[in-house]
Amino acid sequence: MNPLDRSKPTTGCPAHDAAPTPAEPAVTSAPRRKRDAAATRSALLAAATLRFAQDGYDHTSVRDIAADVGVNQALVYRYFGSKDALFEEVAAHSAGIASFLSAPLDAVADRMLRHLFQNERRPDGSALLAMLQSASHDETRQRLRELIRQDFTDTFATRLAGPEPELRAELLAAWLIGIGFLRSVVGTPALCSATAEQADRCVRRVTAALLYDHD
Amino acid sequence: MNPLDRSKPTTGCPAHDAAPTPAEPAVTSAPRRKRDAAATRSALLAAATLRFAQDGYDHTSVRDIAADVGVNQALVYRYFGSKDALFEEVAAHSAGIASFLSAPLDAVADRMLRHLFQNERRPDGSALLAMLQSASHDETRQRLRELIRQDFTDTFATRLAGPEPELRAELLAAWLIGIGFLRSVVGTPALCSATAEQADRCVRRVTAALLYDHD
DNA sequence: CGGATAAGTAATCCACCGTTGACTTCATCC
DNA sequence: GGATGAAGTCAACGGTGGATTACTTATCCG
Structure with a gap:
């Protein structure tokens, strides 16, 4: 539908390598992660960082991030409040760049x-x-x-x-x-x-x- | 609603000056522009160029562009086919940058x-x-x-x-x-x-x- | 065990936006 | 003047995506 999604990253840049969208198929049977708020929260943060860095804020949906971790999107709102707040937290880790x-x-x-x-x-x-x-x-x-x-x-x-x-x-x-x-x-x-x-x-x-x- | 729209551009950079969103209120009564396909088309192209440059593709809606010119959004599709094609035409004018x-x-x-x-x-x-x-x-x-x-x-x-x-x-x-x-x-x-x-x-x-x- | 509490889910709401097709209005030419 | 066609409008559809609420389920502790 959207003519702008990343469908053909085959232009040979070594910097783009991670699979772009398939959202972690979790082969070999998902072992049903234990319930752990802190772990889930940081997993969401890590997934968000990757997505935002790869696709940018607008092209990353909250559903994408949650799917990467394998949880429901509502958890993003439980743990971060909003997509924007999540981005802020990601961006806050940019300290030390220079x-x-x-x-x-x-x-x-x-x-x-x-x-x-x-x-x-x-x-x-x-x-x-x-x-x-x-x-x-x-x-x-x-x-x-x-x-x-x-x-x-x-x-x-x-x-x-x-x-x-x-x-x-x-x-x-x-x-x-x-x-x-x-x-x-x-x-x-x-x-x-x-x-x-x-x-x-x-x-x-x-x-x-x-x-x-x-x- | 959207926490990301440009509401406070008052951070003192001389490069940002044009009014960001209010979409040309057209005071002093719009003189009802004459019907001129070519003029309308290039006006749309110019407005799109500005919007895309200022807000980026995602933050620019077809309705915005049409409103800047003062015409209906459907004209964008008549003259350019799609938002994407319009962007392509804008981007095509980047030749000569270097x-x-x-x-x-x-x-x-x-x-x-x-x-x-x-x-x-x-x-x-x-x-x-x-x-x-x-x-x-x-x-x-x-x-x-x-x-x-x-x-x-x-x-x-x-x-x-x-x-x-x-x-x-x-x-x-x-x-x-x-x-x-x-x-x-x-x-x-x-x-x-x-x-x-x-x-x-x-x-x-x-x-x-x-x-x-x-x- | 069994209830309390937090972790996680399902379903839904709502606004926005790209896109379309049918409609209206203006200008031109016979 | 009236037909014709292009210029422009209106209203709606379908999808997406952020956000919310009420619900279910696992885990812990007495």
């Missing part, structure tokens, strides 16, 4: 590289993806803006010498987000297949150009 | 700067925004991927000397998209208020680091 900013300036490039090209499926990375995919929501935009403002514009920029430190900090954030977007959402060929080693030289040079202002 | 790539290498930074910081409200710019905001649709992702692959990975990269030209070309694309995203969608403070002059030095240095490989 943890590499706390490294010494000359180590930032290296740490950033590792963040981008190595451990892609960390929960905070998924949270960021979820927010990027859901940026048509005003709340999400606000949250993203605050995240960048705090970590980059307000904090990191103070460590930069030279003119326009805030702008340069945000330009770094832009690069970071652009890379994540192209790698994990759009699935651009070179960025998808690149290794940390291949990108190393380039990333170092660009970050140096941004962080240091020597002529 | 037109600055055809400039001589040492002029690329300058042209790019002008594209980013000067004429923001061009139709192709809006088309790109519309696609960024609608990236949770697989078709849109495919289109974005093709756009970047053709203009950056396949064409522009051939003009780059040094190792990993495709990767470097896509890293430039990532930066571009990240900047556009932060400036026009997220509304990050420094990027929003920056002028082309302030960014000039920085953009030149970074593009130089990406495009030339001299040690």
Whole structure:
């Protein structure tokens, strides 16, 4: 029906691999999970994080999330109150995305590289993806803006010498987000297949150009 | 009802200014537009471009678009066939986004700067925004991927000397998209208020680091 | 055991939205 | 002026999806 659902993810991007929609068929007989509120709640949270990161807020229904876990959708409302509150909780785990900013300036490039090209499926990375995919929501935009403002514009920029430190900090954030977007959402060929080693030289040079202002 | 509609855009980003939802109240009495299929069609296309760029595909209803123009929603289907086809036509105007790539290498930074910081409200710019905001649709992702692959990975990269030209070309694309995203969608403070002059030095240095490989 | 309580379910409501087809109104031309 | 066809409208259908309520079932503890 909906002409926009993800039916053919066969465009060869290594970043998209998990089965998109079939909602966990639970073969080998579901062992009828024990009743455990805390476990169910965190399972819902994990499923939601994945869905939101993969399909975005709008393309993820509460029924989808509940089906992934194998419970009734009403539980989402029991445990989180609303779809929106659930998303908030997912997004709240995006803290620490820019943890590499706390490294010494000359180590930032290296740490950033590792963040981008190595451990892609960390929960905070998924949270960021979820927010990027859901940026048509005003709340999400606000949250993203605050995240960048705090970590980059307000904090990191103070460590930069030279003119326009805030702008340069945000330009770094832009690069970071652009890379994540192209790698994990759009699935651009070179960025998808690149290794940390291949990108190393380039990333170092660009970050140096941004962080240091020597002529 | 919907907790996600744009109700408080008062977060001070100069890029968001047009009234978001009230759908053109048409004060001073609508002068009952003359019947003109071509004019109505292009008015619908223009309204759709704006809406899609501002709110994304999912948050834009066909009724919204028609209301902006002041006609009945059924006309969208008469002139475009479906909401999806309308979006395709909007997205098709995104060609030429990376037109600055055809400039001589040492002029690329300058042209790019002008594209980013000067004429923001061009139709192709809006088309790109519309696609960024609608990236949770697989078709849109495919289109974005093709756009970047053709203009950056396949064409522009051939003009780059040094190792990993495709990767470097896509890293430039990532930066571009990240900047556009932060400036026009997220509304990050420094990027929003920056002028082309302030960014000039920085953009030149970074593009130089990406495009030339001299040690 | 057996009742109390929390975990989980089923069924439903309601609003929104894409889409359609039948209807009305305006302009043009004989 | 009146027929014709295109431009535009109206009202409805069908589906989806968030949210709610009343119900059922498992688990725990005296």
